[in-house]
Amino acid sequence: MTHLKKGIAAALSLTMVLGLTACQSAQGNAAGTEGALKETQGQAAETENKDSARAVKAENVMEKHASGDDASGEKVELTFWARASSADNNQTITMDEFNASQDRIHVTVECYGDNYEEVLKLACNSGEVPDIFEISGLSDVKSYIDAGLAYPMDEYLTEELKAEFNPSAFTKYAYDGQVYAIPHMTRYIRVYYNRDLFEKAGLDPDNFPTTLEGMYDAAKAITEAGNGEFYGFGLPIKSGSTWERNIDDIAILSGLTGPYGFDYTTGKFDFSKQKPIIEYFAKMYEDGIMMPGSESIDIEVLRANFIANKVGMYFDGNWMVNGYNNEIEGGDVTNWDTALVPVFEGTERAKDYLMLESGHCISSSSEHPAEAFEAISYLLHNVYSAPARKDASKVAPSLSLIDKDNAEINASPEVQKLKGIKGLSMDTENLSSFTVTPHSALTLEGDSRDTVYPLLIIQGSSMDMDAELDKLSETYNSALENAVSEGLLEEKDLKPEGFDYYTR
Amino acid sequence: MNKAVKSRKNSRIKGIQMFLMLLPMLVLFFLFCAYPLFDSIYLSFTKYNGFTEPVFNGLANYKRLFSDSSWWRAVLNTFELTVMAYVIQIPLSLLLAILVNSKIKGQNFFRTIIFLPNVTSTAIIGIIFFFMFSSYNGIVNGMLQGAGLINRPVEWLGNVTSAKLIIILLNTWSQVGYLMILFLAAIQKIPTELYESATLDGASKWQQFKCVTLPMLGQMFQVISMMCILNGFQLFDSVKVLTGGGPGNQTSVMALYIYNYFFNSTGAQQGYASAVSVCATFITAAVGALYFLVTSKKFKEN
Numbered sequence: 001m002t003h004l005k006k007g008i009a010a011a012l013s014l015t016m017v018l019g020l021t022a023c024q025s026a027q028g029n030a031a032g033t034e035g036a037l038k039e040t041q042g043q044a045a046e047t048e049n050k051d052s053a054r055a056v057k058a059e060n061v062m063e064k065h066a067s068g069d070d071a072s073g074e075k076v077e078l079t080f081w082a083r084a085s086s087a088d089n090n091q092t093i094t095m096d097e098f099n100a101s102q103d104r105i106h107v108t109v110e111c112y113g114d115n116y117e118e119v120l121k122l123a124c125n126s127g128e129v130p131d132i133f134e135i136s137g138l139s140d141v142k143s144y145i146d147a148g149l150a151y152p153m154d155e156y157l158t159e160e161l162k163a164e165f166n167p168s169a170f171t172k173y174a175y176d177g178q179v180y181a182i183p184h185m186t187r188y189i190r191v192y193y194n195r196d197l198f199e200k201a202g203l204d205p206d207n208f209p210t211t212l213e214g215m216y217d218a219a220k221a222i223t224e225a226g227n228g229e230f231y232g233f234g235l236p237i238k239s240g241s242t243w244e245r246n247i248d249d250i251a252i253l254s255g256l257t258g259p260y261g262f263d264y265t266t267g268k269f270d271f272s273k274q275k276p277i278i279e280y281f282a283k284m285y286e287d288g289i290m291m292p293g294s295e296s297i298d299i300e301v302l303r304a305n306f307i308a309n310k311v312g313m314y315f316d317g318n319w320m321v322n323g324y325n326n327e328i329e330g331g332d333v334t335n336w337d338t339a340l341v342p343v344f345e346g347t348e349r350a351k352d353y354l355m356l357e358s359g360h361c362i363s364s365s366s367e368h369p370a371e372a373f374e375a376i377s378y379l380l381h382n383v384y385s386a387p388a389r390k391d392a393s394k395v396a397p398s399l400s401l402i403d404k405d406n407a408e409i410n411a412s413p414e415v416q417k418l419k420g421i422k423g424l425s426m427d428t429e430n431l432s433s434f435t436v437t438p439h440s441a442l443t444l445e446g447d448s449r450d451t452v453y454p455l456l457i458i459q460g461s462s463m464d465m466d467a468e469l470d471k472l473s474e475t476y477n478s479a480l481e482n483a484v485s486e487g488l489l490e491e492k493d494l495k496p497e498g499f500d501y502y503t504r
Numbered sequence: 505m506n507k508a509v510k511s512r513k514n515s516r517i518k519g520i521q522m523f524l525m526l527l528p529m530l531v532l533f534f535l536f537c538a539y540p541l542f543d544s545i546y547l548s549f550t551k552y553n554g555f556t557e558p559v560f561n562g563l564a565n566y567k568r569l570f571s572d573s574s575w576w577r578a579v580l581n582t583f584e585l586t587v588m589a590y591v592i593q594i595p596l597s598l599l600l601a602i603l604v605n606s607k608i609k610g611q612n613f614f615r616t617i618i619f620l621p622n623v624t625s626t627a628i629i630g631i632i633f634f635f636m637f638s639s640y641n642g643i644v645n646g647m648l649q650g651a652g653l654i655n656r657p658v659e660w661l662g663n664v665t666s667a668k669l670i671i672i673l674l675n676t677w678s679q680v681g682y683l684m685i686l687f688l689a690a691i692q693k694i695p696t697e698l699y700e701s702a703t704l705d706g707a708s709k710w711q712q713f714k715c716v717t718l719p720m721l722g723q724m725f726q727v728i729s730m731m732c733i734l735n736g737f738q739l740f741d742s743v744k745v746l747t748g749g750g751p752g753n754q755t756s757v758m759a760l761y762i763y764n765y766f767f768n769s770t771g772a773q774q775g776y777a778s779a780v781s782v783c784a785t786f787i788t789a790a791v792g793a794l795y796f797l798v799t800s801k802k803f804k805e806n
Contacts, residue, residue, distance in 0.1 A: 118767070124555045147556045228649075228656075238748065288656055293640030295662035295751060305640075443551070443773060447574050447753060455752030458662050 076371045078107045079130035081120070083358070085113035090396075091379065094386040098378045105371045107132070124149055131366040132376060135181045135359045140441040141173050142488055144180065144361065151364040152178040156373040168433045169401045172356040181359030184380050185319070186399045188352045188431055189249040190338040190423050191215075192306060192320065193313035201225040201312070208339035212250070212280060215313070215342050219289045222312035231291040233284055234314035236302040237457060238295070240450040244355075245315045247277045247453070252353040254343045255501035259353065260439035260449055261473065264504075267495030269438075269476035271449065271469040276344065278453065278469075282460025295458050307334050315341060321420040322396035338423025350501045354431035356401070384409055397424060432504050436493040439476070441483045446475035548779035554772045565779035574753045575780060578761040579787065581668070585757065586736025588672050589679070593732055597680045601687035602713070615688075619681035626678055630745030633674045637661055637746075664754045667747050671755065674742050679735065683728055690724035691717060726799045733795060737788045758784045 082091040092109045099106050112119045116134070123129045124147055135144060144150040157179060162170065165182070173181035195205035201221040209215045219232025226232075236242050244259060251257045251274050258264050261271035284290050291302070291311050303320070305311050307330045321338065324331030343349055360379065362372040384398035384405060397418065398409035409415060410424075425431060439449075452472050456465055483489045548565055550558035569575060604614050621629065636643045637660040645657040660666045694717065702712050718725075740759035743749060749756030749764065756764075762784060765777035 121555045121772075143553065143556050149555075238750070291640060292657040292659065293638050293642070295659055296634070296638055296747070297640070440771075443553075443771065445568050445776075446572070451574075451750075451752050454750055455754065458659075458751045 075103065076105045076368050078105060078132060078366070078368060078372055078375060080107050080109045080132040080375065081116075081123075081130045081134065082109050082111050083113070083116040083134045084111040087111055090383050090387050093390050094379050094383045095375065097382065097386045097389070098375055101378075105368075105375060107375050120149075127365065129363040129365055131363050131368065131372045133361055133363060135173055135361045140488060141175045141180055142441070145175060148364050149361065150180040151362040151366065151369050152180055153182075153362055153369075153373055153376075154178050156370065156377075161377070164402050164404065166401045166403065168354060168356060171435050172433065173359045173361075181361045182376070182380060183356035183359045183401060184383055185356070185358045186401055186431060187317050187319065187355040187357060188425070189245050189315050189341055190318055190420075191313055191341055192316050192336055192338055192420070194306065194309060194311065195335040195337050196309060197222050197226070197230055197312045205337065208337075208342075210340070210342050211345040212342045213345050216280070216284065216289070219284065219312060220287070223289045226312075230310045230312065232289045232312045234291045234302045234306065234311040235281060235285070235294045235457070236297050236299045236314075237454045239298040241299070243449060243453050245317070246281065247274055249315065249341055249353055250277045250343060252501070253341060253350055254347045255350045258434050259437050261476070262438055264434065264494070264496060264499045264501075267491070269473045269480065271472045271476075272466065275465060275469060278456050278465065279460065282457045285457050286460060295454065303328065306336070307331055309334060318397075318399060318424055321418060321424060322399075324420065325418050326394050326396060332419065336419060338420040340423065348502065351430055351432040351504065352425065354433040356433055381405065388414075397421060434504070435496065436489065438480055438483070438489055438494060441488040442476065442479040443482065444475055444479050447472070449476075544778040544781055546778075547775050548782050550775040550778075552773075552775040552778075554774045558775060561775070565776045566783075568776065569779055569783055574756070575761060575783075577753060578749075578756040578758050579784075581755060582737060582739065582757045585668065585671060585675075585739060586733055588668075589675055589736050590729070590732050592672065592676050593680055593683055594729060596676065597683035597728075598687050600680065600684045601691055602717070604684070605688055605691050615685075618684055621678045622682040624678070626674075626741045627745055629674060629678050630742045633670060633742075634661070634746055637670050661747050662751060664751070667755045671739075671742055671746060674746065675735075675739070678742075679732070683732065686724070686728050686731075687721070690721050690728075693724075694720040726796075729799070730792065730795060734788070734792065737784075737791065758787070 080091075080095060082089065084091060087109075089111065092111065095107045095109045110130070120129070120133060129149060133149075135141070135150070141150070157170075166186075169182050170179050172183055173179065191208065193205070193208060198205040198218070201218070202225070203218055203221060209218050215233075222230065222232040235246060248257075248259045248261075251261070252259070254277075256273045256277075257270065261269050261274050263270045263273065281290075285294065291297075291305065297305075299316070302311065302314055303316070303323075306314060307324070307328060318338075324334075324336065341352075360376045362369045362376070366372050380400070381402065384396065384400050385408075387394045387396060392414075395412075395414040395418065397415050398406045400406050410421075415421060449472060452468055456463060456468060480489070480494075484491055484494075547558060549560060549562060551561045551564075552558035600618055604611055604618070608614070637645075639645060639657045639659045639662065642657065642660070644660065645654070648654045649657070658666075660670060698716050698720070699712060702716055707715065738759060739757045740763065743755060743757050743760050744763070747755045749760050753761075762777050762781045765773045765780065
């Protein structure tokens with residue numbers, strides 16, 4: 001009897017061990033340490049056991065591709081990870097259309113939202129990178145290449161194809177003379193303002209102020225008219241991208257600095273040049289013109305308040321014209337509009353800052369890079385026209401780097417009827433990007449701009465702003481020196497000969 | 505002879521059995537504690553962004569750590585919040601334990617009410633507190649404005665001092681019930697005879713508390729205090745949800761600081777984060793050891 005009991009006990013222990021060991025891959029995600037994560041990825045890779053050939057090194061892939069090994073006649077299956085929070089997004093719609101348009105390639109789209117970078121990082125560690133992925137803010141292009149993630153696409157870029165795009169398309173994600181991704185979206189900043197609140201404050205909604213001084217007065221008038229119900233200006237201090245949208249944008253338009261306080265005329269970071277703009281927002285905060293709670297709200301909360309008629313104006317990306325017209329509930333009801341971001345009185349206005357961030361990469365572990373490029377090319381050409389083909393009510397402005405597409409789509413009466421369309425640029429002529437944006441290649445040894453700026457806005461008057469900005473420049477410049485010595489950045493790119501903020 | 509062999513065999517089986525029973529725990533321990541720990545020690549000597557190969561950089565991360573003023577501010581904040589939490593939570597939970605232990609009506613009701621917040625996850629409490637104290641549309645500001653006490657919403661979480669006070673308030677509210685239950689268990693273990701004889705000797709309630717309850721809590725007091733301190737050093741979720749360390753790292757704590765470097769989606773520095781976490785481990789261990797050293801001596805004397 002005792003033997004039997006002991007036997008059962010031993011068997012139970014064994015089952016428990018096996019059970020718990022089997023569970024660990026599921027538990028792994030909760031373990032907040034890199035080691036545990038790595039272990040889990042290993043397990044996940046084993047469990048999923050997709051296709052062992054997927055782990056083939058880049059060189060093998062290249063050989064395979066060169067020998068035309070994949071021309072087997074069967075449908076080529078590709079995976080594509082889109083950065084999107086819902087499955088009903090433009091990229092998925094376009095890829096569905098691509099799948100239906102031919103019978104050689106099938107692309108499966110998987111959507112990842114805010115956690116895109118983390119998912120990609122995990123995939124990289126476990127060798128499970130999809131054939132097509134979006135190059136993100138994870139790091140600079142070189143890191144993607146070093147990690148064996150990105151495959152150069154130059155061999156597929158014909159002169160004909162190149163001629164269609166704005167030339168910036170091939171500089172953003174290039175390294176060592178080769179192109180690793182082509183952005184599909186032109187992003188730039190506009191002021192979004194509430195026409196009804198302008199009227200309530202006795203302002204003319206058809207004439208949005210062209211100077212920052214005028215915008216301050218308008219914000220003040222709206223706050224006073226609101227009497228606690230609504231406020232003049234919204235600044236989502238909690239969102240890291242706030243400073244790029246607000247302060248950098250004004251600095252670039254005023255010919256002061258590039259993004260992140262980088263001065264292309266000296267090849268160094270100089271945050272002190274952005275001081276007047278920081279002081280401008282700090283004054284707004286101090287004077288109570290800004291929406292209360294700015295210090296703890298992010299862009300999503302601000303957008304919700306904007307649509308609820310609680311905020312008079314704020315800065316946001318051009319893509320929100322589509323967002324408010326088609327995606328956010330109530331966005332088509334509120335009486336809003338867009339306008340150019342103002343500059344200080346007497347300042348000559350430079351070109352708008354064109355941000356190119358959504359580029360698609362072919363994974364270097366993909367067995368079908370040519371087919372992957374075909375899919376990417378289809379996406380680049382159709383991502384703005386496909387949604388309306390699927391659902392006529394989903395009309396959106398084209399923000400492509402292909403001016404021909406922009407002209408065609410944006411000239412249509414349906415697009416012209418959209419709210420906020422008047423403030424957008426219909427071509428990429430008045431937009432300009434920077435060949436290199438050094439901040440993305442830095443490993444900072446100290447507080448970042450996104451940490452320091454909130455403090456300067458909230459406690460502006462009680463802080464030694466000059467000292468803080470100098471310290472910030474020092475941190476960035478020392479990281480810049482390291483990045484140059486590591487070969488991540490080239491000195492000649494940092495200080496382009498004859499650079500001028502107005503003719504760039 | 506036969507018996508001896510049998511008992512040896514039995515003890516071996518017992519040994520295997522014990523090992524098998526411990527195995528699940530050991531497997532998990534090695535997977536999720538020991539391995540990551542050693543891995544982070546290794547990573548602390550490298551430059552590593554989480555996806556390219558780690559590059560050995562010697563003691564560079566540690567050198568940087570000592571001159572990183574933001575890190576030391578986070579350490580200071582952790583100490584501040586821990587000390588404040590200790591000073592408030594320990595007396596409060598002891599007081600509550602004594603109160604719910606006395607013969608009052610609805611004893612169980614009070615015990616449950618006080619303990620209940622502990623059942624809720626800190627992150628959720630954090631979100632609720634965020635809604636309460638958020639400057640715009642916040643419940644507290646709404647009440648104050650409704651009562652005509654303030655004209656414009658107060659930026660509770662934008663001001664460093666008030667943000668810290670809210671963090672302490674949140675932690676006290678969620679922790680105190682648990683500490684109270686521990687104190688209650690310890691108090692109920694004290695033999696009633698002691699109180700009876702103290703009463704016969706004419707000791708007042710205060711004298712009974714000072715000369716009977718407090719000394720008799722002994723080791724339990726030490727353990728509860730230790731838990732309170734270690735909880736303080738592990739502070740993370742409430743700060744993350746309420747302020748995210750802001751404004752400008754001014755309310756950051758050790759765990760959050762490490763997290764921000766480790767899991768930064770753009771430009772993570774996992775090598776440096778590992779060095780910082782090794783340092784945090786040493787600080788926490790040193791405080792723990794110091795506390796034990798000081799208190800064990802005191803308890804031994806007693």
